[in-house]
Amino acid sequence: MTSVLASAAHSIAASVLATAQIQPGGTIPSSQIxxxxxxxxxxxTLTGKNIIIGVPGAFTAPCNSHIPAYIDNFDAFKEKGVSAIYVFGVNDAFVMKYVTSPIHFIADDKGTFVGSLGLAFDASALLGGPRSKRFVIVTEGHKVVSVAVEEAPPNVTVTSAKSILALL
Structure with missing residues (x-):
């Protein structure tokens, strides 16, 4: 039984990690969240200008400095025409629902959404399985306008609220 479960987990991880990274001009895939x-x-359902943020793990040290700046600057994003901000974490819904804010916190519990964007990485050694790269995608509806991805998951530079506000 253990080998069957391990094999299934490996197959899921391989499929999540195999997709090419989404690029500007691409389309956010239809997804159930x-x-x-x-x-x-x-x-x-994405309408208007949106910010989609990917985080490796909710409540990790870098996320604790990354996401609060988006919450604190929510009005500044609205002034730049942003309709909604979504934070995707490869975590369960209980963890992602912990925060109450004007931002949408989405549980991508199996990593299928970030995998479909080509923005998953193997974090088995530290976080137990595939996780989201730290990224920010700006969209107009489902069309991708820009993609910013950190070179290393702990970094918060090109994906910081300040950097994305300047981009808009």
Missing amino acids: KEDAPDHTKPL
Whole structure:
């Protein structure tokens, strides 16, 4: 039984990690997301200008400095025409629902969304399995306008709220 589970986990990880990274001009894939509960999904509907943020793990040290700046600057993003900000973490819905803010916190519990963007990496040694690279995508509807990805997951430079506000 253990070898069957390990094999299945390896297959899922390999499929999550195999996609080419999304580029400007690309389209955010149609996805079912978990925002409110672990057993309830809804379609990701992007209208207007959006910010999609990927984080390796909720409440890790870098995330604790990365995401609060987006919450603190939410009004500044709105002034730049941003309709919504989404934070995707390869975590369960209970962890992602912990924060109450005007930002949408989305549980990508299996890493399928970030995998479909080509923005997953193997974090097995530290975080137990595939995780999201630290990234920010700006969209107009589902069309990708820009993609910023940190060279190393602990970094918060090109994906900082300050950098993205300057980009807009």
